[in-house]
Amino acid sequence: MSPLAPAKFPDLPEIAGVEFASAAAGVKYAGRTDVMLARIAPGASIAGVFTTSSTRAACVLDCQEKLAMRAPDDAGAAIIVNSGNANAFTGKRGQESVDKVTGAVAEALDMPISRVFSSSTGVIGEPLPHDKIVAVIDSLTQRLSPAGIEDAARAIMTTDTYPKGAFAEIQGEGGKIKIAGIAKGSGMIAPNMATMLVYIFTDAKITPARLQKMLSRQVDDTFNAITVDSDTSTSDALIVAATGKSDAAEIADLRSEPAKAFEAGLRGVMMDLAHQVVKDGEGATKFVEIRVTRARSNEDAHKIAMSIANSPLVKTAIAGEDANWGRVVAAVGKSGAEADRDKLKISFGDMVVAEKGWRVPDYSEEAASAYMKNDELVIGVDLGLGRASKSVWTCDLTHRYIDINADYRS
Template sequence: MAKKDKDAKEQIQKLKARVKKLKEQLAKKDAGKKKVKKPSLVSPLAPKSFPALPEIAGVEFAAAAAGVKYQGRTDVMLAKICEGAAIAGVFTTSSTRAACILDCQAKLKLRGAANSSDGAAIVVNSGNANAFTGAAGQTSVEAVTGAVAEALGVPAARVFSSSTGVIGEPLPHDRIIAKVPELRDALTGGGLELAARAIMTTDTFPKGASAEVAGDGGTIRIAGIAKGSGMIAPNMATMLVYIFTDAKISQRDLQKILSRNVDDTFNAITVDSDTSTSDALIVAATGKTEAAPITDMRTRAARDFEAALRAVMMDLAHQVVKDGEGATKFVEVRVTGAANAADAHKVAMSVANSPLVKTAIAGEDANWGRVVAAVGKSGAKADRDTLTISFGDMVLAEKGWRVPDYSEEAASAYMKQQELVIGVDLGLGRAAKSVWTCDLTHRYIDINADYRS
């Protein structure tokens, strides 16, 4: 063989060996690569689709992309409410609440504003909370509600606004005002889903719920939307809820019904114990139903209406938890046998907010000892020897210790479910309270530890 041939052959062999080695190295890299599950874009607890909501006579909706902070999506919603509608609301108890909240509260106290023969409106933006923005915050609220009032021909005192997003930055209200004519022109009775999408921040799904109830002489319809527990990277989660009904009811009665049902619905959910500066729940009743007015709260029709409204509130509240930051489990903490209502609430919230309980749930660990510890720290009256802890229908511990036939396997199997009920019976009295929460996962930290950008 010529030297040249030999050299070439050798070179080819060397190169082939080199290729083989590199291929092996590459294969190794691929095999060694940890399979990182990408977080789903939608909560695993989300409903399959947005529900079909009935149109509520007397309310129209529109959404627009004002670029308050987000680009390429809608971030302002407008609801126009007919003349004579009753408006009721409940708001965050935070002592550092946002300018729009203070404005809504002031307006709802004006009897004329909440229950008037004039039209009304709700305008909501995402992307900026207009909270802790000093006097400029109130100026922005007045500018936005004023522009809406003028465009729709309703008094400014009947225009309610909400803002959700970053705290402490001035609201670019000009961008919202510039979109008001477009919003007015786009108003439609069927626009509730668009509105639900426009108020999302980092919510992973739009939230809607509805009910129909047989009134005297006709049907009463209720439809509501909510946002909550998603974060604008990385700012305050805010829960916003708007419910509309065609019921004929006074503002006074509507407010009463709302107030007495909020404790067991929206005030009974917690994702991370951090109360927002901007939570708002507004209900508007247009009176456009063919059914008789609700004037006497003792009638069957009134009770049915209240039950239906409460069901819509509960449904939306649960959807907020199901979109809790990083949530993979939906958990009811069901406290019974408490000495009094305050204690029942304390124990339920102590368990629902315990990071150790919530991380155990995330890890599908049947660590009922942490539930015991959370009961113990709650400050409520509790007695080790009368305490019963159960998961679903399974009693795990009672009379001061785990049950004789305690099965770690059965308890662990239960934890694999997506929806869990943790039962705590204090064995001391008859007060009870259920609250709803989600687990605490890595995703919660991913969402909230990110730099603001």
């Protein structure tokens, strides 16, 4: 279990119009669940963002195609996810597997196949044993329950050491709106316009277009602002379903107060899940915010923050509790973004360690070293050039990362 794991899985609220079931299909793992099914009631809005990898998995391509289609008015929807096998780089056979699995769900739940979204996560390049998944679908549909979300969060885990969940409750116009989300992710984490597997459910009334707009504009500061190892997955998928079952009025004007409250709630759930993914980063012992301020542009702030967050030298220094701010300087320098050595200010927590091109006169190695012993760290880089800022979150690079990933075909 990651030392950064939350004390317990949160008590997620049930979302009217969403039911879950999980099963152990034996895709790869023994003695645990590895398939989850979510059924979403007719009339729901679905939105999604996905990996931009040019070698993305068959299920990702399939989801993108289906989301681009206009949904029948009275159609429900379903999400089926397996862990243990990513069905990525599996050629024509990959799409066949997606068709078999989503086809079986569509038949069992009596809905068009275009409304069944699937994800697969695990080893790349192995054929997906889709028959094993198809074999448990009848059992799954018989056990669907609004309370099954925690079990669903467990079924989608791969190298994760804990299931990840988050929720928000917002006051809408005339009623409460609930949001509940689950995620998996631990390695191959450097989302690019998407993330690991994330599923968020809400009872809000909102059109797919408005939901997609909110999702897309919140993803850059949440899931696209985390990195464990700079490796972008072939399978990243984030799907949001809004059932419209809340008593609150439809969110029709994105500039209205209720819309802003809902978007803030959605962002909060996304950020919470994103941070949980980093805290479960393979081998992580430290959770680190890289906070870049006063950059010339947003692009520069992002480049510098990610250059630091992905630097193996910075990440190993953090693992060793070494206040090695020189490596932070080097990572700023290599980023390709505009930086002026003599305007740079570096801080660890509230402690400024370097400014004006050199370490501060009253620099205290003891104080800096003491700070590095914290589980949660903030490394600040003030560029002194402009007004753009950006935070990204990462973890340290430890021996456990290598143990986990040098293992045969983990």
